[in-house]
Amino acid sequence: xxxxxxGAGAKLWAMAHLATPMVLRVAATLRIADHIAxxxxxxPELAEAVNADADxxxxxxxxxxxxxxxxxxxxxxxxxxxxxxxxxxxHPAGMRALLDVDGAVGRIELxxxxxxxxxxxxxxxxxxxxxxxxxxxxxxxxxxxxxxNGWMSANVPARAPGLLSCYxxxxxxxxxxxxxxxGSLLIALLTEYPELRGTVLDQPDTAEVARKxxxxxxxxxxxxxxxxxFFDPLPxxxxxxxxxxxxxxxxxxxxxxxxRRCAEAAGPDGTVFVLETIDAGGGAPHTGMDLRMLVxxxxxxxxxxxxxxxxxxxxxxxxxxxxxxxxxIIELKPVS
Numbered sequence: 639x640x641x642x643x644x645g646a647g648a649k650l651w652a653m654a655h656l657a658t659p660m661v662l663r664v665a666a667t668l669r670i671a672d673h674i675a676x677x678x679x680x681x682p683e684l685a686e687a688v689n690a691d692a693d694x695x696x697x698x699x700x701x702x703x704x705x706x707x708x709x710x711x712x713x714x715x716x717x718x719x720x721x722x723x724x725x726x727x728x729h730p731a732g733m734r735a736l737l738d739v740d741g742a743v744g745r746i747e748l749x750x751x752x753x754x755x756x757x758x759x760x761x762x763x764x765x766x767x768x769x770x771x772x773x774x775x776x777x778x779x780x781x782x783x784x785x786x787n788g789w790m791s792a793n794v795p796a797r798a799p800g801l802l803s804c805y806x807x808x809x810x811x812x813x814x815x816x817x818x819x820x821g822s823l824l825i826a827l828l829t830e831y832p833e834l835r836g837t838v839l840d841q842p843d844t845a846e847v848a849r850k851x852x853x854x855x856x857x858x859x860x861x862x863x864x865x866x867x868f869f870d871p872l873p874x875x876x877x878x879x880x881x882x883x884x885x886x887x888x889x890x891x892x893x894x895x896x897x898r899r900c901a902e903a904a905g906p907d908g909t910v911f912v913l914e915t916i917d918a919g920g921g922a923p924h925t926g927m928d929l930r931m932l933v934x935x936x937x938x939x940x941x942x943x944x945x946x947x948x949x950x951x952x953x954x955x956x957x958x959x960x961x962x963x964x965x966x967i968i969e970l971k972p973v974s
Contacts (some may be wrong), residue, residue: 649945661701662725663744666737670699671725674708680716680736695790701969712854732792742776742786746934753933757783762936791822792881798826800963801913804873808833809911815839816868816900817884821848825855837862837873868896872903877905882913882965886927890948892958898951901972910954912945916966920959940966 642648649843656960665671678684680697698715703710718726720803727734734790745768752763776783801823807813808831815824828836838848842865849863864873869892872879879900880938885893887971900910917923922939931937940948947954947970954970 649742649969650676657701658705661698663737663739663747664698664706665702666725666734667739667744668695669727669734670732671722672727674716674718674722675726679717681714681716685896698743717920723824735789738783738785741789742782743789745775745782746772746930749933750929753929756932756936760932760936763933777843780784780843783843784847785819787844790819794822794826794901796965798823799967799968802826802830804960804962805911805967805969807831807878811835812837812876813880814864814873814876814903815880815882816896817881819844821851821855821861821863823849823880823882824861825852825857826876828852828857829855835860835862836882837864837876839864839866839872841865841866841867868899868915870899872899874903874905875908876903878907879910880913880925881911883915885937885945886914886931886939887935888935889938893937893948894952897949897954897956897970901953901970904972906972906974909969910949912949912968912970914940914968915964916941916968918961920966942966945970963967 666801668690670684670688673684673687675919678687681699682692685692685695687815694856694881699708699716700710702708702722703716706719707725709717709719723729724731724733735741737824738746744766749764749767752766755761756763762771768775807827812835813824816839818824818840821838824836824838828834836863838845838852840848842844842934845863845865850896852858852861854864868884876942881896881900884896888896915922915924920943921941922928924939928939931939942956942959949956953973955973956968957971958969960967960969
């Protein structure tokens, strides 16, 4: 490195170089921590287990040892450090699955190498990296779709307490979880409000997963499953239409189209609920997630004012905002 008297260049390099994040992702994808925990300690043993080149794998693990993710003794045997324990699949942080480049979230992260395309065009980078839009890519690989649904449902327990307590969902009679994934959110709602009925609408493969999840939860008699797209007409006449972490996946044009379909289905007496991550001041707090939305699907994080403006262009008006823990709920009513 050239002259760097104040260390600013070194600090930038530490933030910018791609080696460490990719080494961690490869280790997570190969489940190195799990194999070490199971008793495999040398590079040849591990390489045989994960179908890797022993020399290349040893070099990768030496890199991790130099960064206190692994330890390495004089005989070349590896062990997990306290930091490395977080790479185990059973660690409560769930980091291994997030870093796995064969999974949906890890694959999304890889599309950041095409960020320049997104910044120049305002369009998603994922299709440039992988040849097709994220949702098409997800639909083409059931295992990847399962990993995405699993990640989404894993977030429900953290979000549910604030969500369930901030509004009387039972008063709606019937709610449609629009783009409801594997049914995790609807299960939480129906469990908390025994008088409530619900519907999950999602793509056919995901809808079938939701059907099984609701049946396993003993809620099949109070829930319906509809296979379809939220760009098409939605089941009409429900008391509430819930969009949980949906609008941020889409650009303004598509988001307005989704909201318009909800307004049509809700009719004059229904209500539309937009659930998004919004800070106490009404803005979108997470700059990292905002860039992820841009890169992977051309979406964006939005605050209350931006969502209200989208709603106004879709025949809806905002009537209330409810803080719900890590989320906020914007209640929308059709414009009469």
